Amino acid sequence: MRFARGGFALWLGGALAAALLAMALLSLVWTPYPPAAIDIPHKLAPPSLAHWFGTDRLGRDVASQIIAGARVSILVGVVAVVIGLVFGVALGLVAAFRKGVVEDAIMKGCDFVFAFPALLTAIMLTSTFGPGVVNAIVAIGVANVPIIAKLTRATGAAVLAREFSLAARGAGRGPVAIAFDHVLPNIAPALIVQATIQFAIAILAEAALSYLGLGAQPPQPSWGRMLSDAQSVLFNAPGLAIYPGAAIALSVFGLNLLGDGLRDALDPKLRARS
Amino acid sequence: MALFLLQRLSVLAATLVIASFVVFAVMAILPGNAAETLLGPTATPEAVAALMAKLGLDQPLGVRYGRWILGLLRGDLGVSYAYGSPIAPLIGASLTVSLPLAAMAMALSAAIALAGGVYAADRRGRAGDAAVMAFTQVGLAVPSFWLAILMVILFAVMLRIAPAGGFPGWADPVRALGALILPAVALGVVQAAILTRVTRSALIEALGEDYMRTARAKGVTRRAALWRHALPNALVPVLTIMGLQFANLIAGAIVVENVFVLPGLGRLMLQSISNRDTLVVQDCVMLIAILVIALNFLVDVACAAIDPRLRSRAA
Numbered sequence: 001m002r003f004a005r006g007g008f009a010l011w012l013g014g015a016l017a018a019a020l021l022a023m024a025l026l027s028l029v030w031t032p033y034p035p036a037a038i039d040i041p042h043k044l045a046p047p048s049l050a051h052w053f054g055t056d057r058l059g060r061d062v063a064s065q066i067i068a069g070a071r072v073s074i075l076v077g078v079v080a081v082v083i084g085l086v087f088g089v090a091l092g093l094v095a096a097f098r099k100g101v102v103e104d105a106i107m108k109g110c111d112f113v114f115a116f117p118a119l120l121t122a123i124m125l126t127s128t129f130g131p132g133v134v135n136a137i138v139a140i141g142v143a144n145v146p147i148i149a150k151l152t153r154a155t156g157a158a159v160l161a162r163e164f165s166l167a168a169r170g171a172g173r174g175p176v177a178i179a180f181d182h183v184l185p186n187i188a189p190a191l192i193v194q195a196t197i198q199f200a201i202a203i204l205a206e207a208a209l210s211y212l213g214l215g216a217q218p219p220q221p222s223w224g225r226m227l228s229d230a231q232s233v234l235f236n237a238p239g240l241a242i243y244p245g246a247a248i249a250l251s252v253f254g255l256n257l258l259g260d261g262l263r264d265a266l267d268p269k270l271r272a273r274s
Numbered sequence: 275m276a277l278f279l280l281q282r283l284s285v286l287a288a289t290l291v292i293a294s295f296v297v298f299a300v301m302a303i304l305p306g307n308a309a310e311t312l313l314g315p316t317a318t319p320e321a322v323a324a325l326m327a328k329l330g331l332d333q334p335l336g337v338r339y340g341r342w343i344l345g346l347l348r349g350d351l352g353v354s355y356a357y358g359s360p361i362a363p364l365i366g367a368s369l370t371v372s373l374p375l376a377a378m379a380m381a382l383s384a385a386i387a388l389a390g391g392v393y394a395a396d397r398r399g400r401a402g403d404a405a406v407m408a409f410t411q412v413g414l415a416v417p418s419f420w421l422a423i424l425m426v427i428l429f430a431v432m433l434r435i436a437p438a439g440g441f442p443g444w445a446d447p448v449r450a451l452g453a454l455i456l457p458a459v460a461l462g463v464v465q466a467a468i469l470t471r472v473t474r475s476a477l478i479e480a481l482g483e484d485y486m487r488t489a490r491a492k493g494v495t496r497r498a499a500l501w502r503h504a505l506p507n508a509l510v511p512v513l514t515i516m517g518l519q520f521a522n523l524i525a526g527a528i529v530v531e532n533v534f535v536l537p538g539l540g541r542l543m544l545q546s547i548s549n550r551d552t553l554v555v556q557d558c559v560m561l562i563a564i565l566v567i568a569l570n571f572l573v574d575v576a577c578a579a580i581d582p583r584l585r586s587r588a589a
Contacts (some may be wrong), residue, residue, distance in 0.1 A: 112289060114518055115566040116296075119525035120559055125302045127547045127555040200276055204417050208529045212544060229531070231423060234438070238427045245420035253415035 011263025016254020024070040033061035035068040036219035043209045044237045046119065053243045056226070057233045062240065066247050068221040072133065073251060076206040076215070077199045079137045084144025084198055091145065092152025093183065096160055097175050107153070110146030118143040126214045136215040140205045144198050151194050155187040189266035193259050200255035207248045225249050278578055278585045286571045293563040294346075301556040307407065312550045314393060317399025324359050329355065329553075331577035342556075346477050351557045356549035361557050371441055372538035375454050375461070376520075376527055382462030383469055383523075384516065390466070391512075396500060398478055406470065413467025418526045422460035429456065457534045467517055472515045476508035483507070501519045510584070518575030521566045526588040 027035075032052070039059030047054045053062035095106040122139035129135060159165060159182065168178050209215035210224030218225070223244040230240035309325040310317065326332045330341070345352055351361035394406035430438035436456060442449045480486070481504050489499040528540030535541070539558055546554035578584045 037467060108285075111570075112292060115289075115293065115521055115563050115570070117521045117525040119528060120521075120562060121300075123528075123543055123547065123555060124297070124559055127550070127552055128301060131547075200415075207417055207421060208525075212532060214547075227420060227423060234423070234426060235431055238431050241420075241423045241427060245417070245423065247413045248417055248420065249412075252417075253411060256411060256414055 007207055007261070007265075008182050009257045010265055013257030013259070013261050017056075017258050020070055020251045020254065021074065023067045024074045027064075027068040027071055031061075031064035031067050033064045035064040035221040036060065036092075044233065047139045047239070054237070054239060056229060056240055057237075062226075062243055065221040065226055066223070066243055069223045069226065069244065069247065070251075072210070072220060072222045073203045073248075074205060076133065077202040080140035080144055080202040080205075081195050081199050083137070083141030084148045085195060088148025089147045089152050089184075089191065092149040093156055093179050095181070096154040096156035097151065097179070103153070106149065110149050113142065113146040116143070119208060122209050122214050131214050131217060133220070134214045136206055136209045139209075140202045143205070144188060144202070147198060148191070148194060151190060152187060155190045156183050159183045159186045177257050192266065194265045196255055196259035196262060200252040200259070203248060203251055203255070275578070275585055279575065282571060282574055286567065290564060293567060294339075294343060294525060294560060297556060297560045297563060298342065301552060301559070302335070302338060310419055315511055320565075338533060346557075346560065352553045354546070354551055354553040354554050356546065356554075364554065365539070365557060365561060368537060368539045368542040370444060371528060371536050372531070373541065374451075375531070375536065375538060376523055378454055378458035379465060379523060379527070379557055380516070380520070380534035382458055383465035386463065386466035387469030387473045387512070389471040391477055392500070392505070394470070394474045395477035395481065398481075403474075406474070410467040410470050413464055413470075413474075414464075418460050418464040419529040419533050421464060422457060422530050426533065427455050439533070441534075442538050453534070453536070457530045457536060460530050460533070461523060461562050462527065465523055468519060469512065469516060473508065473512050476511040478502055480504040480507040506580065510581050513573050513580075517570040520569050521562075524562055524566065 037060060039055065041059065042051075042055050043057055044057040045051050045059070046053040051061050051063065053059055053066065056065070091106050091110075095103040097140060118136075118140045121142055122135050125135040125139055126132075148162035156179075160178075165178060165182050168182055173181075206215055206222070207227070210222040211228045213225070213228065216222035218224060226244035227241060230237070230244070309322050309329060309331055313321055313325060323332070330338060333341075336548070349362055353359065354364060356359050357364065359589055390406045390409070394403040397403045403521035408557065426438050435472070437453065441453050444450045462522040477500075483504075484502055486499055489503050490496065494502070524539075527538065528543065530536075531538040532544065539562070543558045546552075546558070
């Protein structure tokens with residue numbers, strides 16, 4: 001029964017994540033209308049065959065914007081997760097190999113970064129450099145680092161204590177070789193699961209930043225900004241606030257499910273911890 | 275406990291000092307220049323230099339940092355460029371909205387998480403557990419600001435029983451609290467999703483401990499054992515996560531305040547960004563960092579008070 005549920009999460013989550021990716025790829029070659037094309041005479045049109053989700057206050061096709069909006073979500077998510085993985089894994093491995101003061105310093109540093117959620121970092125960066133998607137990526141990426149670092153240290157230290165790691169050490173292999181040959185392959189499942197979940201969190205953070213005007217800038221379509229646009233016409237066209245929000249929620253839901261499903265599929269031992 | 279407190283206080287002080295360095299570094303040392311941003315790309319170098327002198331930006335970094343920190347310690351946060359008034363009262367006024375909002379959201383999420391977590395852990399693997407977990411999945415996926423917008427659509431646009439936003443001020447406490455209810459629900463419900471999962475898994479772990487078997491063998495009822503023995507032991511991870519979540523709660527509050535047009539810290543920061551009022555942003559970010567770090571310090575102390583083992587381990 002439990003296995004079946006894990007399988008269901010994996011498939012549904014995988015399908016939703018694949019749909020997100022497919023939308024982003026599709027938008028590179030085709031959208032029903034150019035997403036930024038303004039058409040004032042047809043503004044605030046209700047959903048129809050011509051405009052599946054209607055048009056916004058500038059007459060832009062909502063469906064096209066939703067499809068193209070997947071691009072920013074994926075871009076920010078992927079780059080922010082890669083930043084988190086590169087720095088987080090490096091710091092976590094150093095902490096796991098060099099115990100004592102170095103480990104303490106890295107872990108204290110991680111706790112410290114937790115005090116600066118992505119939004120706060122993005123606000124600082126924006127007020128210094130002006131708004132833009134790069135700030136959003138940096139801010140979300142920095143917030144990912146301590147989470148990945150803590151996971152890498154905890155799981156990495158456990159692998160280092162196993163017999164095969166001790167044997168490799170005894171055979172005279174250096175820390176870098178042990179890290180790549182023994183530690184990373186063994187902690188990869190846990191990292192993949194966490195990366196999936198951080199991807200979901202990054203999509204949420206990007207949406208919040210773009211909603212506030214701190215992330216993707218016009219004319220780049222973004223679900224968060226669509227929501228803030230929709231808010232100005234909430235009394236005339238409440239439906240406009242439904243579609244982008246649903247797109248965010250479904251993407252995040254799918255990635256979270258995928259993470260849970262992967263956890264069950266890749267490493268049954270991890271299940272007990274969550 | 276005294277030694278533990280002393281040790282934690284010194285860590286707290288060091289953390290605050292590092293936080294002030296980081297905030298100052300990002301806001302003041304990075305290549306973006308407040309005066310240039312303020313005047314725009316067409317500004318002449320002379321105009322930039324004059325404004326830099328007026329803002330004190332031509333001073334050496336050490337002097338600027340020292341002035342800022344000494345001011346902070348005296349409660350003097352500097353003068354807002356855009357409003358032309360001292361920053362401390364601006365932030366003070368915004369906190370009368372943001373702090374009650376954060377407190378209400380936190381209380382709500384703790385109440386939901388405790389109820390949902392205990393209910394689910396008690397029925398582990400059964401339908402009730404699955405239902406609670408399904409709800410938490412929804413809570414994890416829905417952005418708090420979208421939930422806020424959906425509530426505006428439902429209560430203000432369709433049912434017309436609540437205002438779409440705004441804040442009447444504390445002169446009328448009932449209406450003021452009323453204006454904070456929807457924002458607090460939007461924030462609290464989403465926060466509760468994570469906290470419910472933590473409560474549930476911490477409780478499930480505690481329920482499997484030997485002392486639970488002993489309590490049951492002594493004839494304590496299942497329910498009493500859960501409340502008297504399992505729950506207090508499960509509280510340490512729950513409190514810790516609540517402390518860590520506080521930073522996210524503040525971040526969420528910044529966004530939700532904008533949905534409901536509440537004159538809180540979040541709106542002050544965003545207005546200051548569009549006014550290019552860097553010092554206000556710098557002070558607000560520092561204040562939030564202080565709040566988050568101080569709250570996590572309190573959580574540490576509270577956990578040590580609940581669980582004596584944590585004291586000896588740290589000292």
